[in-house]
Amino acid sequence: MASITISNVSKTYPGAKAASVSDINLDIRDGEFIVLVGPSGCGKSTLLRMVAGLEEISGGEVSIGSRVVNQIDPADRDIAMVFQNYALYPHMSVRENMAYGLKNRRTPKPEIEARVAEAARMLELGPYLDRKPRALSGGQRQRVAMGRAVVRQPAAFLFDEPLSNLDAKLRVTMRGEIRRLQKRLGTTSLYVTHDQLEAMTLADRLVVLNGGRIEQVGAPLEIYHNPASTFVASFIGSPAMNLLDARIEGGRISLGSTQLDTSPVYGHSGPVTLGIRAEDLTPAAAGLPFRTDFVEELGAQRLVHGHVDGQPLVLTLDPAMPLHDEMRLSVAAARVHIFDTTSGKRLDLVRQTRQAAHQPA
Amino acid sequence: MSDLTHPVTSPAARPGRIRRWFTRPATAPSPAPSPAPAKRVQFDAPLLPWIFLAPQLVVIFVFFYWPSVQAVTSSFYIEDPFGFGATFVGIDNYRDALGSREYQRIAGFTALFTVLVTAFSLGLGLLFAVKADKVIRGRSAYRTALIAVYAIAPPVAGLMGMMLFDQHIGPFVTLAGWFGYEMKVGINYWDTASAMILISVWKQVPYNFIFFLSGLQGIPASVREAAVIDCRGGFTRFRTAILPLLAPTAFFLLIINITYALFDTFAVIDVMVKDKPANNPLTLVYKVYNDGFRGNDIGGSAAQSVILMVIVLVLTLIQFRWLERRVHYG
Structure with missing residues (x-):
């Protein structure tokens, strides 16, 4: 078990003009579950692979525990990795797959056997120990890949999109299993995914990456309720946060011809981007004029797609509530996020009522 | 439709x-x-497919089945050198061949030759493939250079080999001279043998290289990476995690290489020993040719080629029976 420190780390591939990962700083505490999330090409896998030692570090330092590992062989970094396509050795049985890393580290035989047996028990792989990977299902293979990591008892687990090859239902089950296992072992974990739901449900802390840079770091709900930019706002949460073009004039927020019925905000005037979560909008007697386009039924709730002032908008409604083609919507002042239109960064404007929205998650 | x-x-x-x-x-x-x-x-029309198949069938029949049947038949006869008649002699041709000291000696050399050629061409092919697989800059030029030799026809390879080992201009002879050894390819039995093996290996390495390289590239990158994390030593890692995945390729190449060493080295050997004094190493295939087409002993030569056919059959069966069990097909 160990902490991981990533300081000023960047990566430029040979021949590439721009850096794939630039200037990343991240402190991972011992036992923490960190999820790196972002769209494809954001550099999350590259960052993980640099920690693993599979990718050379162009600049900066990675330390695992108190040791700088930049120049240390992957096998000596005391990490175990779980790959997206499992990366099991096809010619070895499940047992041999799990024992391989230990055998190469000259672990005594009885100890290997004990650890493999323990991992097999934990992951319910007992009946399959003598099978070859090709005789296993996708979920079982993924469990073997986890078992291979677990038996090593490493300082850190590195997960590279381990669930993307599984079907949706299995993904949910395995997600729970990974979380349970990590809680139980208390091993520091770094987990890469492009699935924001996976990221939200697994992470102690989320790291949202975009274009090789960290966009925001924080606990899942903190990020959900306080996105630092329009990118994070639209990436985290499903459905994505509504982003609307609006203006602030004299402290009043106006959307097209409608003025939002909220307390005045100070410190900015001119065009802004408004962010409103679908669940924060409620039908009211007065407010934003909304025209319904179509409805998605999810069972527990329904997503109503439509537009306000020519801009698309989604809101979630209780299925019991009546639907109308035209509605008026209101939103609590504290639930309105304001972003700079050009930079996309969050504008934390002076507003007394904002405090309410900041309830610690 | x-x-x-x-x-x-x-x-x-x-x-x-x-x-x-x-x-x-x-x-x-x-x-x-x-x-x-x-x-x-x-x-x-029911006949149409047969018409389409006919050229292939004719080729197989004319160049494979018919000669095979001919060989087996004539191995039981002694044929008049001028083609006037043949006498049935039963298995005498076989008895003569297998009983002859010369035949046994040549069989011994053929075995040694086959083992060495197969081992070296497989080993070097694998070594080059592993090294070429790691090259990132200029990889295609490097690979082309390694593969190019394969495009050389065997007789030309034999000829080039002869020049390399030529008594007057051969660089290998000069090289041996620096170490105080007078190399006499074509005269000294083992000098000729070494040159023969060297040229045969050189000719076959690119073939093995191509297959091993594509085999290596078929191994998923993530499996290699998992092995990098699991095993520190490069050689142990290769032996335990990569080589077993190359086993199907290696098994296929083993059969191909044994066949190559037994049969396809004919042209190389021919160029090297044709006009040379008698005491030169030969392989069984070359002896078949020598006895049949130079000695005009069609029956004896046919018996030898049937023996050779049986040897290859048995070798291949053994390989499939014993070796293939250990081969893991992905």
Whole structure:
């Protein structure tokens, strides 16, 4: 078990003009579950692979525990990795797959056997120990890949999109299993995914990456309720946060011809981007004029797609509530996020009522 | 579709009847009118497929079955050198061949030659493939250079080999001279043998290289990476995690290389020993040619080639029986 420190780390591939990962700083505490999330090409896998030692570090330092590992062989970094396509050795049985890393580290035989047996028990792989990977299902293979990591008892687990090859239902089950296992072992974990739901449900802390840079770091709900930019706002949460073009004039927020019925905000005037979560909008007697386009039924709730002032908008409604083609919507002042239109960064404007929205998650 | 293109024939009966020409009785009893798979080509005339197959069948028959039958038949006869007649002698030809000291000596050399050529060409091919696989900059130029030798025809390779080992201009002879050894390829038995092995290996390495390289590239990158994390030592890692995945390729190449060493080295050997004094290493195939076409002993030569056929058959069977069990196909 160990902490991981990533300081000023960047990566430029040979021949590439721009850096794939630039200037990343991240402190991972011992036992923490960190999820790196972002769209494809954001550099999350590259960052993980640099920690693993599979990718050379162009600049900066990675330390695992108190040791700088930049120049240390992957096998000596005391990490175990779980790959997206499992990366099991096809010619070895499940047992041999799990024992391989230990055998190469000259672990005594009885100890290997004990650890493999323990991992097999934990992951319910007992009946399959003598099978070859090709005789296993996708979920079982993924469990073997986890078992291979677990038996090593490493300082850190590195997960590279381990669930993307599984079907949706299995993904949910395995997600729970990974979380349970990590809680139980208390091993520091770094987990890469492009699935924001996976990221939200697994992470102690989320790291949202975009274009090789960290966009925001924080606990899942903190990020959900306080996105630092329009990118994070639209990436985290499903459905994505509504982003609307609006203006602030004299402290009043106006959307097209409608003025939002909220307390005045100070410190900015001119065009802004408004962010409103679908669940924060409620039908009211007065407010934003909304025209319904179509409805998605999810069972527990329904997503109503439509537009306000020519801009698309989604809101979630209780299925019991009546639907109308035209509605008026209101939103609590504290639930309105304001972003700079050009930079996309969050504008934390002076507003007394904002405090309410900041309830610690 | 066939119904549309042939509206005149009765569409219901035809496809079913013709399908019976293609399918075995075991699968045929399924209800006939079931629609044929879209990809299968349907022929209207039952003879048409045979006409299409004919060239291939003729080639196989003329160049394979007929000579094989001829060889087996003539191995039981002693033929008049001028072709006037043949006498049935039973298994005498076999007894003569197997009993002869010369034949045994040549068989011994052939075994040694085959083992060395196979081992070195496989080993070097693998070594080059592993090294080339790691090259990132200039990889295609590097690979082309390694593969290029394969494009050289065997007699040309033999000729080039002869020049390299030539008594007057051969650089290898000069090289041996620096170490105080007077190399006499074509005169000294073992000098000729070494040159023969060297040239045969050199000719075969690119072939093995291509297959090993593609085999290596077929191994998923993530499996290699998992091995990098699991095993520190490069050689141990290669031996335990990569090599077993190359086993199917290696097994295939082993059979191909043994066949190569036994048969396809003929041209190399021919160029090297043809006009040389007698005491030179030969392989069994070359002896078949020598006895049959130079010594005009068709019967004896035929018996030898049948023996050779049996040897290859047995070797291949052994390989499939014993080795293939250990081969893991992904």
